[in-house]
Amino acid sequence: MTGGGLPSYAVRTEIQDGVAVLTLDVPGEPVNTLNRGVRDEFVAIIDRLERDASIEAAVLISGKAENFIAGADIEEFLPLETAADAERLSRSGQMLLDSLERVRVPVVAAIHGACLGGGLETALACSYRIATDHPKTVLGLPEVQLGIIPGAGGTQRLPQLVGLPEALDMILSSRNVRAKKALKTGLVDEVVHPAILRQIAVRRARELVRGTRRPSRGATGARAALMDRNPLGRMLVLKKARETVQKRTKGHYPAPFAALRAVETGLARGSAEGYREEARLFGEMAVTNVSRQLVYLFFASTALKKDPGVDEPGVKPRPVSKLGILGAGFMGAGIASVAVQQGTLVRMKDADHARVGKGFAAVRKVVEERLKKRQITRTQFEDTLALLGGTVDYSGFGNVDLVIEAVFEDINVKHQVLREVEAVLPEHAVFATNTSTIPISRIAEAAARPSQVVGMHFFSPVHKMPLLEVITGEATAPDVTATAVAYGKKLGKTVIVVNDGPGFYVNRILFPYINEAGRLIDQGAAIHEVDRALVDFGFPVGPITLVDEVGGDVASHAARIMFDAFSDRFEPSKTLDAAVAAGRYGRKSKKGFYLYDEKGEKGGVDESVYELTPAGAARSEFSADEIQQRCVFAMLNEAARCLEDGIIRSPRDGDAGAVFGIGFPPFRGGPFRYIDTIGVEILVQQLDELNVRFPGRFQPAELLSRLARSGAKFHPAGSRP
Numbered sequence: 001m002t003g004g005g006l007p008s009y010a011v012r013t014e015i016q017d018g019v020a021v022l023t024l025d026v027p028g029e030p031v032n033t034l035n036r037g038v039r040d041e042f043v044a045i046i047d048r049l050e051r052d053a054s055i056e057a058a059v060l061i062s063g064k065a066e067n068f069i070a071g072a073d074i075e076e077f078l079p080l081e082t083a084a085d086a087e088r089l090s091r092s093g094q095m096l097l098d099s100l101e102r103v104r105v106p107v108v109a110a111i112h113g114a115c116l117g118g119g120l121e122t123a124l125a126c127s128y129r130i131a132t133d134h135p136k137t138v139l140g141l142p143e144v145q146l147g148i149i150p151g152a153g154g155t156q157r158l159p160q161l162v163g164l165p166e167a168l169d170m171i172l173s174s175r176n177v178r179a180k181k182a183l184k185t186g187l188v189d190e191v192v193h194p195a196i197l198r199q200i201a202v203r204r205a206r207e208l209v210r211g212t213r214r215p216s217r218g219a220t221g222a223r224a225a226l227m228d229r230n231p232l233g234r235m236l237v238l239k240k241a242r243e244t245v246q247k248r249t250k251g252h253y254p255a256p257f258a259a260l261r262a263v264e265t266g267l268a269r270g271s272a273e274g275y276r277e278e279a280r281l282f283g284e285m286a287v288t289n290v291s292r293q294l295v296y297l298f299f300a301s302t303a304l305k306k307d308p309g310v311d312e313p314g315v316k317p318r319p320v321s322k323l324g325i326l327g328a329g330f331m332g333a334g335i336a337s338v339a340v341q342q343g344t345l346v347r348m349k350d351a352d353h354a355r356v357g358k359g360f361a362a363v364r365k366v367v368e369e370r371l372k373k374r375q376i377t378r379t380q381f382e383d384t385l386a387l388l389g390g391t392v393d394y395s396g397f398g399n400v401d402l403v404i405e406a407v408f409e410d411i412n413v414k415h416q417v418l419r420e421v422e423a424v425l426p427e428h429a430v431f432a433t434n435t436s437t438i439p440i441s442r443i444a445e446a447a448a449r450p451s452q453v454v455g456m457h458f459f460s461p462v463h464k465m466p467l468l469e470v471i472t473g474e475a476t477a478p479d480v481t482a483t484a485v486a487y488g489k490k491l492g493k494t495v496i497v498v499n500d501g502p503g504f505y506v507n508r509i510l511f512p513y514i515n516e517a518g519r520l521i522d523q524g525a526a527i528h529e530v531d532r533a534l535v536d537f538g539f540p541v542g543p544i545t546l547v548d549e550v551g552g553d554v555a556s557h558a559a560r561i562m563f564d565a566f567s568d569r570f571e572p573s574k575t576l577d578a579a580v581a582a583g584r585y586g587r588k589s590k591k592g593f594y595l596y597d598e599k600g601e602k603g604g605v606d607e608s609v610y611e612l613t614p615a616g617a618a619r620s621e622f623s624a625d626e627i628q629q630r631c632v633f634a635m636l637n638e639a640a641r642c643l644e645d646g647i648i649r650s651p652r653d654g655d656a657g658a659v660f661g662i663g664f665p666p667f668r669g670g671p672f673r674y675i676d677t678i679g680v681e682i683l684v685q686q687l688d689e690l691n692v693r694f695p696g697r698f699q700p701a702e703l704l705s706r707l708a709r710s711g712a713k714f715h716p717a718g719s720r721p
């Protein structure tokens with residue numbers, strides 16, 4: 001029987017033997033969020049649960065196939081102007097969930113799919129939680145990733161349920177947990193197969209009414225509460241957490257500290273104070289620039305997930321069920337490791353059996369990591385590896401849909417393998433190259449079907465780096481681009497589509513930055529100071545450390561190609577060239593700008609490298625400001641040129657490419673968001689000043705000068721990615 005009486009927007013209410021089954025299904029949206037309409041409807045439903053004597057219990061379940069509740073509606077954060085506005089939003093969410101927690105009847109949360117942020121906070125306010133044992137079912141509080149804190153009671157209820165250490169781990173790391181782990185920590189009470197979720201939830205609701213089952217207190221609840229009530233134990237856990245956060249965020253992200261404060265207040269002064277502090281800090285965080293940039297990046301990523309990569313309407317990607325990989329080296333094996341994990345049948349070719357074997361071992365190692373972390377079962381591990389086949393000839397390439405080439409970075413080798421493989425490929429197969437520097441159109445010159453050649457530039461290590469650059473050559477057909485984009489997304493990558501040109505986008509903006517760091521060393525700056533200034537700016541590692549990691553030979557080769565293409569402003573650093581000539585290739589040769597021990601562990605700067613610099617062993621002082629300005633502005637200027645030259649399609653792609661490809665500080669939003677923050681006029685003025693000091697290197701991009709004159713921004717206020 002359907003319980004009428006209330007106008008329904010997103011919640012369907014059915015009453016079964018006194019149990020109200022509330023099915024949340026926000027119309028027209030792929031996921032459920034707790035938007036204003038849903039919140040209003042919940043108020044009315046809770047009122048009904050309170051008053052309607054025919055209802056003895058309730059079950060909250062989702063009508064979406066693969067989502068419980070994705071949290072608060074992040075769109076609603078965009079118009080928030082003041083901390084007080086945001087605090088009010090949090091307060092109203094807290095009050096709603098408080099009334100859910102106190103409602104007269106027991107409420108069971110039946111969770112299938114993502115249960116995140118405000119979604120988990122809703123489940124925490126229920127009397128009992130059941131989750132499905134499905135890979136899509138994950139529970140988490142990802143708020144700090146958006147620069148905010150859980151604002152609907154999460155900082156108070158979660159520690160009470162699962163204990164302080166586990167709660168801090170979830171809140172501060174934004175890590176999602178799966179159902180099995182959630183059961184272990186007491187976050188959920190039961191795990192069931194999706195097919196019986198509703199049935200079990202209704203049964204448990206009745207048991208709660210009859211008193212044959214008690215409302216949940218969490219599996220670890222009693223023990224954890226005991227420990228958390230001990231002020232000394234609590235202080236130690238909080239102190240350790242604060243130190244870890246400081247180390248991880250390097251002070252750039254205020255939200256984890258705010259979350260810690262809210263948790264601590266609740267434990268020390270009671271939950272009423274805790275809720276007040278949570279709302280206040282939510283308000284403060286929601287209007288920080290950091291949160292604005294992180295929310296922007298969230299929308300940029302979701303927009304990219306939907307972007308087919310081509311403008312032509314009606315273009316369909318070709319299906320890819322079998323993949324061929326040429327070259328079982330570092331990148332080839334990396335690509336194979338993510339492909340088999342997505343269920344693609346992979347055939348990997350190299351020149352001899354030993355190298356194929358090495359590639360196999362590398363793939364195995366990546367998949368084994370997941371087994372060790374218990375993210376997959378042994379059967380899944382074996383099934384995954386069974387998808388990988390190896391060869392030293394082209395056998396098995398006659399029925400692949402896509403080939404990704406990752407052989408040596410040499411145009412002759414690339415041409416040779418392209419000719420060879422095309423002769424055996426089926427007509428429809430796409431040939432993608434993972435080259436990092438050679439123009440796609442040049443590689444396609446050897447192709448019989450150049451329209452089927454495209455670039456797929458992965459980043460190393462492939463299984464960890466989130467970006468894929470898809471590069472269209474002059475002849476690349478739109479459906480070929482769409483195929484590379486769709487397959488890249490299937491591999492879990494954030495994909496940007498860029499036009500052909502030396503360095504494409506990511507390497508093109510990276511090299512002016514690395515070169516400038518090298519030139520600072522040429523002039524006498526200390527290596528560790530250059531690295532430290534840029535880590536302080538927010539990069540994950542400094543540029544000189546990066547060169548040691550990538551390999552000085554690889555970096556120097558790419559730098560030379562960029563210099564040949566763009567001349568002056570890409571002039572490589574003399575120190576970098578000299579270091580490579582002296583065999584200092586970085587970590588892999590255990591000799592670079594830094595010292596490495598026998599095991600390859602990095603130590604301090606190798607001072608002997610200074611002998612190779614034009615300035616000699618003597619070092620001079622450079623302020624962190626100057627280091628940051630010269631290196632970062634060179635990158636920003638080049639990013640603007642990439643937009644001007646049509647290498648990238650939009651500032652959004654440029655921001656996402658830099659953040660996900662090279663770790664441009666996310667809290668700055670990406671190069672284009674950062675330019676908007678500085679102000680284009682100011683940037684142009686400072687570039688002009690630098691250009692006087694270093695002629696030719698900092699000439700502002702024409703686009704920047706134009707924007708400075710018109711006063712426009714890359715991301716006008718209120719625009720959505």
Ligand code: 3HC
Pocket residue numbers: 030031033067070071072073074075093114116117118119121142143146149150151152154299302303305306
């Ligand atoms: N608010 C607004 N829109 C959201 C949203 C949210 N919380 N979660 C997802 N969406 C939108 C996306 O923008 C996208 O919109 P589009 O179709 O217009 O592009 C659409 O839903 C589908 O999203 P995805 O493409 O990301 O779908 P997936 O299936 O790949 O992933 C998901 C689903 C795992 C739920 C993922 O979207 C996600 O991680 N969402 C964000 C979760 C989150 O951060 N929640 C916390 C919100 S803050 C909060 O709750 C504060 C509280 O403490 C008060």
Ligand code: NAI
Pocket residue numbers: 326327328329330331332349350351355405406407408409410413417434435436437457458459460
């Ligand atoms: P690698 O040297 O580790 O692997 C290359 C593999 O290709 C070797 O195993 C080699 O035996 C094999 N090979 C050479 N000729 C072959 C042929 N005719 N048939 C089959 N296999 C052949 O090199 P790596 O680092 O994997 O680079 C491969 C490609 O990926 C290059 O084009 C490189 O520019 C690009 N790339 C590299 C990145 C990196 O960080 N290493 C990042 C992004 C792209």
